[in-house]
Amino acid sequence: MTERVFNFSPGPATLPLPVLQEVQQNLLALPGVGASILEISHRSKTFEQIIAQAEENIRRLLNLPEEYHVLFLQGGASLQFSQVPMSFLRGSGRSADYIVTGSWAKRALAEAQREGDVRVVWDGKGDNYSRVPQPGEVQIDPRAVYVHFTSNETIQGIQFATGPETGDVPLVCDASSDFLSRPIDVKRYGLIYAGAQKNVGPAGVTIVIIRQDLLEQVPDNLPTMLNYRVHAEHRSLYNTPPVFAVYIVMLVTRWLLENIGGLEQMHAINRQKAQMLYDAIDRSEGFYRGHAQADSRSLMNVTWRLPSEELEAEFVKQAKEAGLHELKGHRSVGGIRASIYNAMPIEGVRTLVEFMEHFRQKHA
Amino acid sequence: MTERVFNFSPGPATLPLPVLQEVQQNLLALPGVGASILEISHRSKTFEQIIAQAEENIRRLLNLPEEYHVLFLQGGASLQFSQVPMSFLRGSGRSADYIVTGSWAKRALAEAQREGDVRVVWDGKGDNYSRVPQPGEVQIDPRAVYVHFTSNETIQGIQFATGPETGDVPLVCDASSDFLSRPIDVKRYGLIYAGAQKNVGPAGVTIVIIRQDLLEQVPDNLPTMLNYRVHAEHRSLYNTPPVFAVYIVMLVTRWLLENIGGLEQMHAINRQKAQMLYDAIDRSEGFYRGHAQADSRSLMNVTWRLPSEELEAEFVKQAKEAGLHELKGHRSVGGIRASIYNAMPIEGVRTLVEFMEHFRQKHA
Numbered sequence: 001m002t003e004r005v006f007n008f009s010p011g012p013a014t015l016p017l018p019v020l021q022e023v024q025q026n027l028l029a030l031p032g033v034g035a036s037i038l039e040i041s042h043r044s045k046t047f048e049q050i051i052a053q054a055e056e057n058i059r060r061l062l063n064l065p066e067e068y069h070v071l072f073l074q075g076g077a078s079l080q081f082s083q084v085p086m087s088f089l090r091g092s093g094r095s096a097d098y099i100v101t102g103s104w105a106k107r108a109l110a111e112a113q114r115e116g117d118v119r120v121v122w123d124g125k126g127d128n129y130s131r132v133p134q135p136g137e138v139q140i141d142p143r144a145v146y147v148h149f150t151s152n153e154t155i156q157g158i159q160f161a162t163g164p165e166t167g168d169v170p171l172v173c174d175a176s177s178d179f180l181s182r183p184i185d186v187k188r189y190g191l192i193y194a195g196a197q198k199n200v201g202p203a204g205v206t207i208v209i210i211r212q213d214l215l216e217q218v219p220d221n222l223p224t225m226l227n228y229r230v231h232a233e234h235r236s237l238y239n240t241p242p243v244f245a246v247y248i249v250m251l252v253t254r255w256l257l258e259n260i261g262g263l264e265q266m267h268a269i270n271r272q273k274a275q276m277l278y279d280a281i282d283r284s285e286g287f288y289r290g291h292a293q294a295d296s297r298s299l300m301n302v303t304w305r306l307p308s309e310e311l312e313a314e315f316v317k318q319a320k321e322a323g324l325h326e327l328k329g330h331r332s333v334g335g336i337r338a339s340i341y342n343a344m345p346i347e348g349v350r351t352l353v354e355f356m357e358h359f360r361q362k363h364a
Numbered sequence: 365m366t367e368r369v370f371n372f373s374p375g376p377a378t379l380p381l382p383v384l385q386e387v388q389q390n391l392l393a394l395p396g397v398g399a400s401i402l403e404i405s406h407r408s409k410t411f412e413q414i415i416a417q418a419e420e421n422i423r424r425l426l427n428l429p430e431e432y433h434v435l436f437l438q439g440g441a442s443l444q445f446s447q448v449p450m451s452f453l454r455g456s457g458r459s460a461d462y463i464v465t466g467s468w469a470k471r472a473l474a475e476a477q478r479e480g481d482v483r484v485v486w487d488g489k490g491d492n493y494s495r496v497p498q499p500g501e502v503q504i505d506p507r508a509v510y511v512h513f514t515s516n517e518t519i520q521g522i523q524f525a526t527g528p529e530t531g532d533v534p535l536v537c538d539a540s541s542d543f544l545s546r547p548i549d550v551k552r553y554g555l556i557y558a559g560a561q562k563n564v565g566p567a568g569v570t571i572v573i574i575r576q577d578l579l580e581q582v583p584d585n586l587p588t589m590l591n592y593r594v595h596a597e598h599r600s601l602y603n604t605p606p607v608f609a610v611y612i613v614m615l616v617t618r619w620l621l622e623n624i625g626g627l628e629q630m631h632a633i634n635r636q637k638a639q640m641l642y643d644a645i646d647r648s649e650g651f652y653r654g655h656a657q658a659d660s661r662s663l664m665n666v667t668w669r670l671p672s673e674e675l676e677a678e679f680v681k682q683a684k685e686a687g688l689h690e691l692k693g694h695r696s697v698g699g700i701r702a703s704i705y706n707a708m709p710i711e712g713v714r715t716l717v718e719f720m721e722h723f724r725q726k727h728a
Contacts, residue, residue, distance in 0.1 A: 005398035009405045012607055017392075020400055024391035028384050034369035034689065036384055038566040038612065041373045041690060074438035074568070075589055078603035082587030111587060197604055202402040204438070204568045204606030223446035223475060225439055239442035240561055242568035243376055244608065248402070325398065326405060 006348035009326035010154050010301060010339040011177065012197040014348075018259065019251045037247050042240050050243075050250050051236060057253030058207070061263055062186050069215060071208040071228065072236040072246050077176045080193040080206060081108045083226050084172055085115035087218045088145045097121045097144040099164060102129040102153030103332060108174055112148070119144070129156045131296040138164050146170040146190060152178040154198070155330040157303030157337060158296040163188060170214060178300050179207065180256060181342055182267035190214045196245060198300070199342045200252050205245035256342070266342055267299075273340045273349045274299040280353045287364045288356065291333055305335035312336060315359055324352050370712035373690035374518050374665060374703040375541065376561040378712075382623065383615045401611050406604050414614050415600060421617030422571070425627055426550050433579060435572040435592065436600040436610050441540045444557040444570060445472045447590050448536055449479035451582045452509045461485045461508040463528060466493040466517030467696060472538055476512070483508070493520045495660040502528050510534040510554060516542040518562070519694040521667030521701060522660040527552060534578060542664050543571065544620060545706055546631035554578045560609060562664070563706045564616050569609035620706070630706055637704045637713045638663040644717045651724045655697055669699035675727055676700060682723065688716050 007014040023037075030037055033046050040046055055070045064070070073079075089096045095117035098109045101124050112118045119141060122133045140147055147166045152159040154177045162185070163171055170190030179194035186192075191210045197203040210228055218229045230238050236246075260266050278297055281288040281304050291303040306312045312335055316328045329337040340349055371378040387401075394401055397410050404410055419434045428434070437443075453460045459481035462473045465488050476482045483505060486497045504511055511530045516523040518541045526549070527535055534554030543558035550556075555574045561567040574592055582593045594602050600610075624630050642661060645652040645668050655667040670676045676699055680692045693701040704713055 003398055004393050007399040007403055009399075009403065009408075012403055012405060012604065014403050015400065020392050020402070023402075024388055027388035027391060028381075029368050034367055034687070035371040035373075036379065038384070038387075039371055039373065039376055039378050041376060042567065044373075044690075074440070074443075074606075076438070076603045079438075079587070079589040082589060086587070114585065114587065195604065197607075202606075202608050203406065203604045204609060221478065223443070223450070223478065225443040225446060239440045240376065240559065240567045242438075242566075242606065242609070244566050245568060245606070323398070326408075 005323045005325045006344070006351060007325050008338045008340070008344070008348075008352070010330070010337060011195075012203045013339055013341050014343045015202070015248070016252060016255045016259070016343045019248065019255055022251060023248065038244055040243065042237060042243055047243060051241070051246050054246055054250035054253060057250065057257055058180070061180055061253060061256055062184065062209075064186055064209070067212040068186065069210050069212070069232040071210065071231045072241050072249070073206045073208055073231060074204070074242055076203075076206055077104070077174055077193060077195045078107065080174070080208065081111035082115065083228070084146070084148070084191065084193070085112040086222060086226060087228060088214065089116035089118075091219070092116065092145050094143055094145045095119050095141065097141055097147040097169070099133065099138060099147070099149040100124065101132050101150055101158060102156040103330075104153055104155070104174060104176070105150040108148055108150065121147070127293070129153065130158065130291055131293040132158050132160045133164065134295070135165065140164070140166050140169055142167065142169060144169050146172045148172045148174070150174045152298055152300050154301045154339070155333055156291060157298045157301040158292045159298035159300065170211075180253070180263065180266070181270055181300060183263040196249055201249040202245050204242045205249060207249070269346065270299045270340070270342065273344065273346055274302060276349050276353050277302045277338060277340070280356045284356075284360055285364070287360045291335065300339065300341055302338045302340065303329055303333055303335060309334070311363055314363075318359065319352070319355055322351070322355050324355060369687045369689045370708070370715060371689050372702045372704065372708070372712075372716070374694070374701060375559075376567045377703055377705050378707045379566070379612070380616060380619045380623070380707045383612065383619055386615060387612065402608055404607065406601060406607055411607060415605070415610050418610055418614035418617060421614065421621055422544070425544055425617060425620055426548065426573075428550055428573070431576040432550065433574050433576070433596045435574065435595045436605050436613070437570045437572055437595060438568070438606055440567075440570055441468070441538055441557060441559045442471065444538070444572065445475035446479065447592070448510070448512070448555065448557070449476040450586060450590060451592060452578065453480035453482075455583070456480065456509050458507055458509045459483050459505065461505055461511040461533070463497065463502060463511070463513040464488065465496050465514055465522060466520040467694075468517055468519070468538060468540070469514040472512055472514065485511070491657070493517065494522065494655055495657040496522050496524050497528065498659070499529065504528070504530050504533055506531065506533060508533050510536045512536045512538070514538045516662050516664050518665045518703070519697055520655060521662045521665040522656045523662035523664065534575075544617070544627065544630070545634055545664060547627040560613055562703075565613040566609050568606045569613060571613070633710065634663045634704070634706065637708065637710055638666060640713050640717050641666045641702060641704070644720045648720075648724055649728070651728045652720065655699065664703065664705055666702045666704065667693055667697055667699060673698070678727075679723055683716070683719055686715070686719050688719055
C-alpha cells in the first residue's frame with residue numbers, strides 16, 4: 001500500500017486518485033492494444049480515439065459552440081504569451097489591451113511587448129496585486145486587437161468572478177489555473193489557453209480554445225508549429241503531440257463528467273473547499289491574514305500570512321509532518337499558499353483547517 | 365498478467381520493460397514523496413534531482429565536454445526546425461547549408477526558408493531518397509552560418525554512418541530517430557536536437573545539446589520560450605517542463621548505462637538486430653526488396669517492399685496476428701517498415717525474421 005499525502009502544490013498539482021489508478025493499471029499495456037500508452041503511435045486508431053474523446057469531453061463540459069476549436073499544444077502558457085501576440089498583434093498597426101493583475105499577467109505582458117504595441121489598461125500594483133478590477137473599472141480601447149486577462153493569479157491568490165466586458169473586442173484569457181474549475185460563458189471569449197498542470201492533467205500539454213474568426217486572422221508567415229490554423233486543420237496531429245499528457249486530460253475530463261457530474265457540481269465543491277479555508281482565516285482574530293481582498297479571493301489558491309516569518313516556517317514544517325505538503329507561499333508574496341484545485345479532496349482541506357486551528361491555539 | 369506485443373512503431377515507440385515496470389510501481393506515489401511523479405512541483409527537490417540525473421546520464425553516455433549544455437524543451441523536432449534558423453540564420457546576412465536526405469530534412473528545410481537564405485547542398489531526390497551522401501560528396505560553403513543534416517530518416521530508412529565534415533562551420537543535427545543509439549564524436553557538432561519518442565522516452569520532450577559559442581550568438585529579441593540561452597540559464601526550469609517525460613528520459617538513460625552498459629554496447633546490439641533483418645531481405649531472392657542502398661541502410665528503421673501491394677497488406681495483417689505490430693510502411697514509401705530502436709529486444713527481431721521466412725515460403 002503506497003501512502004499518499006495531501007499535496008497542496010500550486011502546479012503540477014494533485015490529480016484524481018481514480019485517474020492515477022487507471023493509468024497505473026494499464027501502464028504496461030492498454031487493454032486490447034498490447035503496448036503502453038507511452039509507446040503507441042499518435043497515428044494509431046487507439047490514440048485518435050483518445051484525443052477525440054478528450055476534445056469531446058471538453059466540449060461537453062464547456063457547452064462549446066461549433067465555431068470553437070480545441071487544440072492540444074506544447075510549450076505551456078509561457079509559449080502562448082508569445083503565440084497570441086505573434087498571431088494577432090504583430091504587424092496589425094493596432095494595439096492590444098492588457099489587464100495586469102499579478103505575476104502571470106506581467107509575464108504575458110512582457111512577451112506581448114516584444115511583438116507590438118500594448119496598452120496596460122489596469123494594473124493592481126498600487127494594491128500589491130491583492131484584487132482584480134471590478135466591473136466598469138477597466139476602459140477598453142474599442143479598436144484594440146484583443147483584451148488579455150489572467151482569470152486566476154496562482155501566486156497572489158486572486159481570481160476574477162467573471163471576465164471583463166469587452167464588447168466586440170476579442171477577449172483572450174490565460175485560464176491556466178482555473179480552467180474547467182467552474183462554468184464559463186464561452187461565447188464571450190475569442191481565445192482561452194491553459195497549461196494542463198493545475199486542474200486537468202500533468203505538465204506537458206497546453207489546451208487552446210480558439211474561435212473560428214480569430215483562427216482565420218492568423219498570418220501565414222509564422223513558424224508552422226506556432227500557427228494555430230495548422231494545428232486546427234490537423235486536429236493537433238500536425239506533429240507528434242504529447243500523447244501521454246493528452247491521455248491524462250481525457251481521463252481527468254471523463255472523471256469531471258462522470259464522477260463529479262460537470263462544472264456546476266465542480267464549482268460547488270470548489271466554493272465549499274475555499275470557503276472552509278477563508279472561514280478559518282476570518283475567524284482567526286488576525287492570526288491568519290489573507291492576502292487577497294474579499295471580493296477577489298481565489299477559489300484555487302488561498303494565500304495568507306502569519307504574525308512572523310518564523311511562525312510561517314514553523315507552520316510549513318509542522319504541516320508537512322502532518323501529511324499536508326507544499327504549503328509554502330511563493331517568495332514574491334511570502335506566507336502560506338494552499339492550492340486546492342479540482343482534484344484536492346474536501347478531506348484534504350478539512351485536515352488543513354483542523355491543523356490551522358490547532359496551530360493557532362498553540363501559537364496565538 | 366498483461367500481454368505485450370512486439371511493437372515496431374516508428375515513434376512513439378517501444379520502451380524498455382524495466383522502465384515501464386518502475387513507472388507503474390511508483391505511479392501513485394514516488395517512494396518517500398507521497399505524491400505521483402505526475403503531481404510533484406517542478407521546483408521540488410525531488411524533480412530537481414530527476415532532471416539533474418537525466419542530464420548527468422546523457423553527459424556520461426555521450427562523454428559530453430563541459431562547453432555543451434543539455435536542454436529539455438517542448439514542441440518536438442518540428443519546433444526545432446524553426447528555432448534553429450530563428451537563432452542563427454535570421455538577420456545574419458549569411459546563408460545556411462541544408463543536406464536533404466528525405467522527408468524530415470525537407471520539413472527542416474521548409475521552416476528554415478521562412479527565416480532566411482538557405483542553400484540546398486545535397487538532395488537525394490534523384491535516387492528517390494534511398495541513400496545519404498558519401499564523404500566528399502557535399503561541398504560546404506565555408507561562410508555558412510551552419511550546416512544542417514538529419515542523421516537518420518525514419519520514413520526512408522537511411523542513416524549517416526557519421527555526419528558530414530564541415531570544418532569550422534557549425535554542424536547542426538536532427539538526431540530525433542537515432543539519438544543515443546550509438547557513440548558519436550560530439551565535438552564535431554554545434555547543436556544536436558532530438559524528439560525523445562524514438563530511443564529515449566515518450567512523446568513530449570525534446571532534448572537539445574548546444575555548444576557554448578552557439579548559445580552566445582542567440583539574439584535577445586526572440587520570444588523568451590524560443591531562446592536557448594534562457595533555457596540554459598534556468599537549467600530547463602524557466603517555465604514548467606514536461607516533468608513526466610523528463611522522468612522517463614532519466615529512467616531510460618539509466619537503463620542504457622546500467623542494463624546495457626553504454627552506447628558502444630547499445631550500438632553492437634543495434635547492429636546485430638539490423639543485420640538480422642537485412643540478411644533476411646538479402647537472402648530472399650528478390651521477394652523482399654530493401655528501399656535503402658546498401659551503404660546507407662539505417663540501423664533504426666528497416667524498409668522494404670514485397671512483390672505486390674496485396675502481398676504487403678497481407679504481410680502486415682498476418683504479422684499483426686502473430687503479435688508483430690505496426691509494420692506498415694509510411695504511405696510516401698509504401699511497403700513494410702520495421703522500427704527497431706534501442707528498446708526493441710533481439711527476441712522481437714528474431715520473431716519477425718522467422719515470420720518473414722515463413723511468409724516468403726508460403727507466397728514466393
